[in-house]
Amino acid sequence: xxxxxxxxxxxxxxxxxxxxxxxxxxxxxxxxxxxxxxxxxxxxxxxxxxxxxxxxxxxxxxxxxxxxxxxxxxxxxxxxxxxxxxxxxxxxxxxxxxxxxxxxxxxxxxxxxxxxxxxxxxxxxxxxxxxxxxxxxxxxxxxxxxxxxxxxxxxxxxxxxxxxxxxxxxxxxxxxxxxxxxxxxxxxxxxxxxxxxxxxxxxxxxxxxxxxxxxxxxxxxxxxxxxxxxxxxxxxxxxxxxxxxxxxxxxxxxxxxxxxxxxxxxxxxxxxxxxxxxxxxxxxxxxxxxxxxxxx
Numbered sequence: 086x087x088x089x090x091x092x093x094x095x096x097x098x099x100x101x102x103x104x105x106x107x108x109x110x111x112x113x114x115x116x117x118x119x120x121x122x123x124x125x126x127x128x129x130x131x132x133x134x135x136x137x138x139x140x141x142x143x144x145x146x147x148x149x150x151x152x153x154x155x156x157x158x159x160x161x162x163x164x165x166x167x168x169x170x171x172x173x174x175x176x177x178x179x180x181x182x183x184x185x186x187x188x189x190x191x192x193x194x195x196x197x198x199x200x201x202x203x204x205x206x207x208x209x210x211x212x213x214x215x216x217x218x219x220x221x222x223x224x225x226x227x228x229x230x231x232x233x234x235x236x237x238x239x240x241x242x243x244x245x246x247x248x249x250x251x252x253x254x255x256x257x258x259x260x261x262x263x264x265x266x267x268x269x270x271x272x273x274x275x276x277x278x279x280x281x282x283x284x285x286x287x288x289x290x291x292x293x294x295x296x297x298x299x300x301x302x303x304x305x306x307x308x309x310x311x312x313x314x315x316x317x318x319x320x321x322x323x324x325x326x327x328x329x330x331x332x333x334x335x336x337x338x339x340x341x342x343x344x345x346x347x348x349x350x351x352x353x354x355x356x357x358x359x360x361x362x363x364x365x366x367x368x369x370x371x372x373x374x375x376x377x378x379x380x381x
Contacts, residue, residue, distance in 0.1 A: 089115065089116040090113055090114070090115055090116075090151075091114050091115060091116050091118075091150065091151065091232060091233050091264050092113065092114040092137070092148070092149070092150055092233060092264075092266075093112075093113045093114075093148070093149045093150075094110060094111055094112050094113075094133075094137065094146070094148055095111050095146055095147050095148075095149070096109045096110070096111050096145065096146040096147075097109070097110045097111070097133070097136055097143050097145070097146035097147075097148070098110070098143060098144050098145045098146055099129075099132055099136060099141065099143055099144050100144055105288050106129045106132045106288060107129045107132055107133060107136070107285075107288055107289075108288045108289050109146070109289065110129075110133060110146070110285075110289065110290045111146075111290070112283060112290060112293050114233070114264060114266065115264070116232070116262055116264055117259055117260075117262050117263070117264060118259075118264055118265070118280055118281060119255065119256075119259055119264075119265045119267065119278050119279045119280055119281075120264075120265065120266045120267070120279060120280075120281045120282070120283060121266075121267050121268075121269070121275040121278075121279035121281070121282045121283065122134070122266055122267065122268050122283050122285070123268070123275070123282060123283065123284050123285070123366075123370065124284060124285030124286060125286065128285035128286055128287075128288070129285050129288055130268055130285055133285070134235060134237070134266075134268070136148065137235070137266075138161065138163060138235065139158070150233070151232075159187055159188065159229050159231070160229075160231050160232045160233065161231050161232075161233055161234075161235065162226035162227055162228075162229060162231035162233070162234040162235070163226055163234070163235045163237075164222050164223050164225075164226040164234065164235070164236045164237060164239055165222065165237050166237055166238050166241065170210065172210070172211060173209060173211070174209065174210055175206075175207055175208060175209055175210075176197075176200075176202050176205050176206050176207070176208055176209075176210065176213070176221065177193075177197070177206045177207060179210065179221070179225070180193060180196050180197060180200075180221075180224065180225070180228070181193065183225045183228040184196070184228050186228070186229065187228060187229035187230075189229075189230060190228050190229055190230065191227055191228055191229070191230050196224040196225075196227065196228060197224070199220075199223070199224045199227065199254070200217075200220045200221045200223065200224035201220055202217060202220065202221060202224075205217065214242075215241075215242030215243075216242050216243040216244060216247045218242070219239065219240065219241070219242055219243055219247075219251075220243075220247070220251070222239075223236075223239065223251070223254070227258075231263075232262075232263065232264060233263070233264040233265070233266070234258075234263060234264070234265050234266075235265075235266050235267075236255075236265060236266070236267045236268070236269075237268050238268060238269055238270070239251065239267065239269065240252075240269065240271065240274060248274070252274065252277065252278050255278060256278065267279065272365065272366040272367040272370065273365065273366070273367070275366055276296060276365055276366040279296075280295060281293070281294065281295055282294065282295070282296065282299060282366070284299075284370075296366060296369075299366075299369050300363050300364060300369065303340070303364065303369055303372055304340055304341075305326070305338055305339065305340045305364050305368070305369075305372055306338075306339055306342055306361055306362065306363055306364060307336070307337070307338065307339075307360075307361070307362050307363070307364050307365075307368055308335075308336075308337040308338075308339050308342075308345070308359075308360070308361050309334065309335060309336045309337070309358070309359075309360050310334070310335055310356045310357065310358055310359040310360070311333055311334045311335075311356070311357045311358045312333060312335060312352075312355055312356045312357070313333060313355065314352060314355055314356075316328060316330050316335070319335060319337070322345055322348035322349065323341055323344035323345050323347065323348050324339045324340050324341030324342065324344050324345035325337050325338070325339055325345065326338045326339070326340050326372075334358070338364075338368065338371075338372065342361070
């Protein structure tokens, strides 16, 4: 299957007061992808998004959307953590206001239903809960029927049910050809929804690929078991790079499983509840080091 290229970022670099923030960042995004942008504080995520959206000017490099270097803003939707707006404005008024910015906006009733705020149509924004505001901001990002959406921490302030429903909406839109670039400090959510991960570190793009490819690259896995063995002894087994213990239950990061199992087998009768599984995104990011909470 051939996918249409939506976005190309080519050798973007940016410095502030001679201090590099991004160096030669390049990647492409195809239609229908859900791409997670991840990086520790100061890695350059917020700067990269601002460069793509035209809120900052790059020192070098370029961004093209459907082959165009400009005049593509109507095809981009942005969901920020907070949307600057008039305090005393009603739900119906802000939806109509957002629709007025576009030449071919999505129908008003469709946006209202998407936000699940039909019963709150005449409510002021100040009367909405945090989760209701998030659903509204998502609907506003879709007002112009964009081809690509940038979502910044979209599920913060949502309860678990609202979060699950939100990601169902994203997946449904993806299946219809919408493209997403998402930042989130919920690794488990990104792991479920994203098909590709862009990881920024030291001002550069250090990884561009799937979760499976990242797991294969690190060659690490998560091992857990219960045992009365001493932590110091287990820590010396081959392949163990990190270990923690709670009530005689051990959690290990292992990078060389065959060698680790060679050391484990003589002690196997002293071990119960043994599990071995691939690392999830959270563990993979921990192995890279740093604090991966969002900076935006």
